[in-house]
Amino acid sequence: MELSQKTIHEINELLKKKEVTVTEVTQSVINRIDAVEGSTDAYLRVQPEQALAMAKIVDDKLKARKKISPLEGIPYGLKDNLCTKGILTTCASKMLYNFVPPYNAHVYNLLIEEGGILLGKTNMDEFAMGSSTENSAYKVTKNPWDLNKVPGGSSGGSAVAVASDTAYYSLGSDTGGSIRQPASFCGVVGMKPTYGLVSRYGLVAFASSLDQIGPFTKDVEDCALVLNAIVGHDEKDSTSLKLEKKDYTKNLKQGVKGLRIGVAQAFFGEGLQPEVRKSLEDAIAVYKILGAEIVDVSFQYLDYALSAYYLISSAEASSNLARYDGIRYGFRAEEYDGLVDLYRKTRSQGFGEEVKRRIMLGTHALSSGYYDAYYKKAMQVRTLIKEDFDQVFKSCDVLLTPTSPTTAFGIGEKTNNPLEMYLTDIYTVPVNIAGIPGISIPCGLDQAGMPIGMQLLGPALSEKALLKAAWAFENETNIKNLKAPLGKEV
Secondary structure, three states: OOHHHOOHHHHHHHHHOOOOOHHHHHHHHHHHHHHHHHHHOOEEEEOHHHHHHHHHHHHHHHHOOOOOOOOOOOEEEEEOOEOEOOEOOOOOOHHHOOOOOOOOOHHHHHHHHHOOEEEEEEOOOHHHOOOOOOOOOOOOOOEOOEOOEOOOOOOHHHHHHHHOOOOOEEEEEEOOOOOHHHHHHHOOEEEEOOOOOOOOOOEOOOOOOOOEEEEEEOOHHHHHHHHHHHOOOOOOOOOOOOOOOOOOOOOOOOOOOOOEEEEEHHHOOOOOOHHHHHHHHHHHHHHHHOOOEEEEEOOOOHHHHHHHHHHHHHHHHHHHHHHOOOOOOOOOOOOOOOHHHHHHHHHHHHOOHHHHHHHHHHHHHHOOOOOHHHHHHHHHHHHHHHHHHHHHOOOOOEEEEEOOOOOOOEOOOOOOOHHHHHHHHOOOHHHHHHOOOEEEEEEEEOOOOOEEEEEEEOOOOOHHHHHHHHHHHHHHHOHHHOOOHHHOOO
């Protein structure tokens, strides 16, 4: 097995034993990028020289001491909406084609402190708006299980980097499923933490009350290790939770005997691919064997979640993206007649179709005469959905659902039907509305050999329970050994 194919904890053990150097590890992943990036297009930009220079610095530090932190010397990727000082950060948009941030995102600073090795910035749907990574202004990322399929979105590049072994882990952002859905499509682990658990400082905003940063990893143990590094209070983020530091690896392998796992028929209705249903039923059977208690639960307002989500997120996007006007930074139209024409042409030329669609929807929802009918009503529904989840978690510890109603679809298959595209997020958006944590882990393959994702949800701050439940299933089934064709040793 090549070094690039190993997990974080496996590489960490090799580094502890001095069996490999950080430079060797980093070079292995760079070689892997050289071999497959032309096929997958996971990255918008790669910085091999800087990564190797950082690897040498970490190697020199490790020569002087025995102790090594879990993520020290581990190469990773960052979604291109996370600010990196001195490194181009475009949000995959023409609007920010030349934007070099003067500061770092909080999570990036934390990973620098850990001694991580940044490989590059990963591709995404423009301003995180999309479910397929086809809305990037620069390239379309391909699924490493089938290069004719989408990887999911908006964090598709980050998912593909991990699935194709061109990063040991990556960070993405999840506004309505943008970590969990691509994790499902690409057969990797993806987690959206509780809202406020990870600082959003330096994350270019899409919908501020829904956005949350989280990790993609090759297995659940790696997910716990990355979560340990990025969770923590940040005074620069007013929504950041001030909590005692937890070790998410502690009791990870304790098992699930006695754990109450809820199953709601609302997540198993019309539109669910039969193979996805079968894999989830098999997963439920595995949990029963492991000693978990399966509990039937029900929701009252879940059917309204998708509508509420797109109204709230589009309204917030309309507000957040008003700053891109061609005056202060970023793209500016070359020809214009006066200030109003500058605004109009800059925004028309600088934004892609999906971003413009959501800005228009959000502006309409916030406009005079429509605010009460749309935005206010959506916020009231949001409260009902949150109360729905609170009620459900009185009778179960963890909720088990599909991550997506289908496996990955073909590139171009849904681009002309936005509503059909939005429906791919039907099982993930309620989680962001409620602000609770969720994790997607692989649970099988369909007949075409494409991965199927299982979503585990819990009440706020229940990440430890979710990781424990996810690890138990992963360990029992050994599902993590399934590898994408472009993740296999050639």
